[in-house]
Amino acid sequence: MSESDYKDKVALITGASRGIGAAVARRLARAGVNLVVNHREGRGRSGKLAEEVCREAESEGVRAIPVPADISSKKSVEELFSQAEEAFGRLDFLVLNAARAPFKPWEKLLERDLRLLVETNFLGNVFCMQQALPRLSRQGGAVVFVSSLGSRFFNQDYPLGTMKAAMESAVKYWAESYWKEGVSVNAVCAGLVKTDSFKTLRMIQPELENMPERFFLSPEEVADIIHYLIGPASRAICGQTLIADKGISNRLHWSTSSG
Amino acid sequence: MAQNMINDERIMQEVIDAIVHTTGVEKDTITPDSSLVEDLGVLSLDFLDVNFRLEQVFGVKMARNFVLEHVEELFGEGMAIDENNEVTEKGVEILKMRLSEAAGDLEPGTPMDELPALVTPKTLAFAVKDIFSYLPEKSPAGADWKTEDGTRIVCSQTGEPAALPSGDEVVQNWLKSLQEEKQLF
Numbered sequence: 001m002s003e004s005d006y007k008d009k010v011a012l013i014t015g016a017s018r019g020i021g022a023a024v025a026r027r028l029a030r031a032g033v034n035l036v037v038n039h040r041e042g043r044g045r046s047g048k049l050a051e052e053v054c055r056e057a058e059s060e061g062v063r064a065i066p067v068p069a070d071i072s073s074k075k076s077v078e079e080l081f082s083q084a085e086e087a088f089g090r091l092d093f094l095v096l097n098a099a100r101a102p103f104k105p106w107e108k109l110l111e112r113d114l115r116l117l118v119e120t121n122f123l124g125n126v127f128c129m130q131q132a133l134p135r136l137s138r139q140g141g142a143v144v145f146v147s148s149l150g151s152r153f154f155n156q157d158y159p160l161g162t163m164k165a166a167m168e169s170a171v172k173y174w175a176e177s178y179w180k181e182g183v184s185v186n187a188v189c190a191g192l193v194k195t196d197s198f199k200t201l202r203m204i205q206p207e208l209e210n211m212p213e214r215f216f217l218s219p220e221e222v223a224d225i226i227h228y229l230i231g232p233a234s235r236a237i238c239g240q241t242l243i244a245d246k247g248i249s250n251r252l253h254w255s256t257s258s259g
Numbered sequence: 260m261a262q263n264m265i266n267d268e269r270i271m272q273e274v275i276d277a278i279v280h281t282t283g284v285e286k287d288t289i290t291p292d293s294s295l296v297e298d299l300g301v302l303s304l305d306f307l308d309v310n311f312r313l314e315q316v317f318g319v320k321m322a323r324n325f326v327l328e329h330v331e332e333l334f335g336e337g338m339a340i341d342e343n344n345e346v347t348e349k350g351v352e353i354l355k356m357r358l359s360e361a362a363g364d365l366e367p368g369t370p371m372d373e374l375p376a377l378v379t380p381k382t383l384a385f386a387v388k389d390i391f392s393y394l395p396e397k398s399p400a401g402a403d404w405k406t407e408d409g410t411r412i413v414c415s416q417t418g419e420p421a422a423l424p425s426g427d428e429v430v431q432n433w434l435k436s437l438q439e440e441k442q443l444f
Contacts, residue, residue, distance in 0.1 A: 045300065045302050103323070104324070108332060110331055110332075110336045111336055112336065112340070112344070196302075196304045199304060199305075199307040199308055199311070200304075200307055202307075202311065203307055203310065203311060203323060204323065
């Protein structure tokens, strides 16, 4: 795999102001990929964080722009992709990383929670795909969806897992439809990653505090897999979800001392 | 009285330390009334770290859900937050009672996204104090309580930590008694 497979290409990463999204931005910038760093509009510091991610990327010699958009809005997604097109004139990679969800058990979800769950984590990703697929390069274009183990295992207070499962399924459909056109679609299913979301998970499941360190991944490790999945070395993989979890899903039991 | 085993100054000091420790904000920039989001530039996600540290320091369980979410769980969707994700009149009334001066200027129609700005060291300290207010006079062993490291309440005989309700239970209790008293919903 050579640098030229990535250099001067353009990636749009949703939810890239922090966590896995920001790590992907840094990884791809190192490979020479220009970036559209999407973050959700709103109060707080996500705008500033996205600008920092872009500055860091530019220090690697690529171009990077922050674009705020809430992917749950179809109109905002349309604007996001037209801004990306205006800025770079091409699109090679899409990383569907953004997620937003209530952390509650199913029986306590209000209609508002359910709508948030579906509108951001399913419809939002579908809107992005609708905008991206006609634009993606037919020579090496690639999409990677960031999933989590909640897609296949019960996790108290983690209804997001059901949307991750729906998306893993959607990835197969898109992969089949676009394979012949030269666009690959795959997913990476990450285990326990220490990002901001982990802070929430830890509050709900205090026992995670005792989980042996060997089961935790860094956002950079997930970013490396995404770098692989958008590149030519993974060209035989179609519609799959790669599990990257340091082996935690291999087992029913673990001990606090040895793992 | 059992409730005052950990004094207010100590609680405030630990709250400020938790903010400093988890967010890197300079200690002397923090006052009891600083808005964590507006004045100190803390991300609302970092509240989780602050709360997590307070849980470890005090041996309590802070609320996972915000007071208005509890209102809706208990009294029905739409009571405190409207379809545009804005605070209703009732929601404002509840917040003013719960957060007192921290919610002083709050108006109906405020987007929910803006509510994290209401969190101050004072509101966090109140949340901790409110949990401690449920400490029974005596431990299950019939003994007095004592503190460990000045912040954790344990039985003076057995050393067992005091079983206190979670922050969510405390908020729900408060809402239920408010409802009994005022019939707001």
